Amino acid sequence: MLLSVQNTRRVAVPMLWRHMNDGKQRGQRQQLNQKYPIRTQIVQQSTAVHVKPPNVDNKSYVDILDAEWQQALPYKAIPGLTRFQMWRGFMKGGDFANLSMNDLLLKCRERFGDIYRMPGIFGQPPSIVLFNLTDFEKVYRTEGVWPVRPGGEIILHYRSSRKDGFFNETMGLTAHGEDWGKFRHAVNPILMQPKNAKLYMEPMQKVNSEFIQRIRDIRDPVTLEVPDNFISDINRLSFESVAVVALDHEFGLIRKNPDSKEARLLFDSLTTFLNALYDFGVKPSLYKYIKTPSYRRFEKSMDTIFDITNRYANEALARLERNPAKAGQERSVLEKLLKVDRKIAIIMAMDMLMAGVDTTSSALTAILLCIAKSPQKQQKLREELLKVLPHKDEHFTIENMKNLPYLRACIKEALRIYPLAFGNMRETGADLALSGYRVAKGTRVFMTSNMLLNEERFFPRAQEFIPERWLRQQDEAMTESEQLMADNLNKFIYLPFGFGPRSCVGKRIVDLEMEITLSNVVRHFQIDFNYSTDNAFANHFLNVPQIPLKFKFTDLNY
Numbered sequence: 001m002l003l004s005v006q007n008t009r010r011v012a013v014p015m016l017w018r019h020m021n022d023g024k025q026r027g028q029r030q031q032l033n034q035k036y037p038i039r040t041q042i043v044q045q046s047t048a049v050h051v052k053p054p055n056v057d058n059k060s061y062v063d064i065l066d067a068e069w070q071q072a073l074p075y076k077a078i079p080g081l082t083r084f085q086m087w088r089g090f091m092k093g094g095d096f097a098n099l100s101m102n103d104l105l106l107k108c109r110e111r112f113g114d115i116y117r118m119p120g121i122f123g124q125p126p127s128i129v130l131f132n133l134t135d136f137e138k139v140y141r142t143e144g145v146w147p148v149r150p151g152g153e154i155i156l157h158y159r160s161s162r163k164d165g166f167f168n169e170t171m172g173l174t175a176h177g178e179d180w181g182k183f184r185h186a187v188n189p190i191l192m193q194p195k196n197a198k199l200y201m202e203p204m205q206k207v208n209s210e211f212i213q214r215i216r217d218i219r220d221p222v223t224l225e226v227p228d229n230f231i232s233d234i235n236r237l238s239f240e241s242v243a244v245v246a247l248d249h250e251f252g253l254i255r256k257n258p259d260s261k262e263a264r265l266l267f268d269s270l271t272t273f274l275n276a277l278y279d280f281g282v283k284p285s286l287y288k289y290i291k292t293p294s295y296r297r298f299e300k301s302m303d304t305i306f307d308i309t310n311r312y313a314n315e316a317l318a319r320l321e322r323n324p325a326k327a328g329q330e331r332s333v334l335e336k337l338l339k340v341d342r343k344i345a346i347i348m349a350m351d352m353l354m355a356g357v358d359t360t361s362s363a364l365t366a367i368l369l370c371i372a373k374s375p376q377k378q379q380k381l382r383e384e385l386l387k388v389l390p391h392k393d394e395h396f397t398i399e400n401m402k403n404l405p406y407l408r409a410c411i412k413e414a415l416r417i418y419p420l421a422f423g424n425m426r427e428t429g430a431d432l433a434l435s436g437y438r439v440a441k442g443t444r445v446f447m448t449s450n451m452l453l454n455e456e457r458f459f460p461r462a463q464e465f466i467p468e469r470w471l472r473q474q475d476e477a478m479t480e481s482e483q484l485m486a487d488n489l490n491k492f493i494y495l496p497f498g499f500g501p502r503s504c505v506g507k508r509i510v511d512l513e514m515e516i517t518l519s520n521v522v523r524h525f526q527i528d529f530n531y532s533t534d535n536a537f538a539n540h541f542l543n544v545p546q547i548p549l550k551f552k553f554t555d556l557n558y
């Protein structure tokens with residue numbers, strides 16, 4: 001992806017000029033430049049710019065960043081909360097005490113604007129919150145070959161304090177620096193290669209057929225609606241779909257064994273783990289110094305996730321060792337990982353379950369809600385699917401799934417309407433001028449890209465589910481009033497799976513899972529949702545469904 005010359009000039013530079021033309025600030029800047037002479041740091045770090053840099057007036061990207069740095073205002077001039085305001089705000093009765101993470105970020109945006117500081121307290125590092133697209137772009141482009149995504153410190157804390165030293169050799173994909181780099185290098189060829197997707201095709205379709213049957217089992221025979229707690233079935237589908245890849249095993253949680261106590265325990269533990277990411281990653285917490293009751297709850301949930309996944313991973317590995325793939329037979333993902341290293345295989349299975357189950361459930365819920373509330377789009381999708389697969393029970397193959405643009409557009413649009421989180425985080429990989437302020441290398445930044453996805457200036461008719469906005473034809477022959485995407489929209493606004501070498505390692509798996517599930521449900525049923533979708537998702541670190549998901553599934557006869 002390349003930064004367009006137009007974008008650099010139109011957005012970043014005017015902001016800088018605005019500051020430069022202010023006399024007082026110009027004086028401040030001159031003083032600053034005397035104190036900190038021209039920085040060579042960015043130039044020395046030019047290898048950190050891992051995507052092809054733009055060339056504006058023959059200046060390299062590094063030169064541009066360096067020039068911006070020299071003009072920028074000091075870090076301390078960034079508006080934001082004081083330590084006391086932050087601490088007080090989260091205390092009982094404080095301004096932020098009962099706010100979700102997104103509401104906290106928005107409330108501070110109203111107060112301080114599109115860039116602000118959040119101080120670090122109780123051993124947490126300070127952070128900068130960004131709402132500006134050109135800033136996201138700079139952060140990503142300079143993140144380096146081992147990008148640091150903060151927020152997982154609590155997992156690292158747990159893993160490094162385990163008494164059995166299980167994670168001594170590697171912390172898996174929660175790690176940073178070289179440890180992360182080596183781990184990711186080992187698993188990428190197995191998890192990220194498109195051709196390996198065919199390995200999951202069959203088991204995922206099997207799991208999915210069970211899900212279709214489960215819908216028929218549990219829906220009310222008269223109203224054809226599924227029960228309030230349908231999310232638990234979606235969770236089971238997500239778990240099974242990730243588990244067939246991560247653990248090479250079908251647990252039968254969808255139909256054969258839906259009330260498994262162990263599954264319940266695992267799902268509850270995953271929920272506790274997710275909530276902890278906000279409670280310990282953003283809110284002030286003393287967990288680094290004392291084991292608070294909420295930290296103990298988190299620790300217990302991590303122990304549970306560890307014990308269950310470790311046991312199943314070991315069982316799966318023993319099975320594979322007893323029955324290895326025969327010559328010419330394609331090895332499973334787990335078997336391939338096992339060939340690399342036994343511990344990598346086990347830790348990767350844990351990381352996949354921790355990162356892959358709730359995310360997939362929220363995404364599937366988002367997709368079903370959007371499609372159920374848009375009968376015409378649903379019918380259009382069905383027609384596309386029926387052209388490729390005229391019979392309901394015909395199986396998908398990599399080949400026949402290639403040409404389904406409307407299916408992919410529906411999924412993209414659903415993740416725009418209901419993104420999974422506020423955006424993404426990084427530690428800056430270089431000294432950067434962000435929104436005209438100096439932000440030094442190694443600063444923790446929140447990039448709120450997903451919170452901009454519902455803004456009309458970027459996506460006209462933003463509240464409407466319009467998959468067509470992602471189809472290429474829409475650009476052609478469209479008048480301005482018909483446009484569904486802002487002109488020259490910066491690519492860094494829509495990154496549901498993150499960016500660069502640190503982007504989601506489960507993307508191939510979840511793409512396939514979402515495509516198979518949506519296609520299957522739409523091929524078998526007319527889907528309706530006869531209730532309000534207001535506040536459909538509760539926001540912690542991740543957005544999770546919070547309304548009863550009483551979808552109505554009517555069988556289609558063709």
Ligand code: HEM
Pocket residue numbers: 149173174184242351352353355356357359360363420424425495496497498499500501502503504505506507509510
């Ligand atoms: C719709 C579902 C999902 C979404 C939207 C999603 C999104 C993301 C995002 C935004 C990141 C951070 C990327 C970055 O920092 O640039 C991430 C990381 C990650 N995801 Fe996913 N994810 C999904 C499903 C999955 C699944 C099914 C798995 C496992 C099979 C998975 C495994 C991971 C792992 C292990 C990481 C950490 C990667 C690293 O730090 O190297 N995700 N995901």
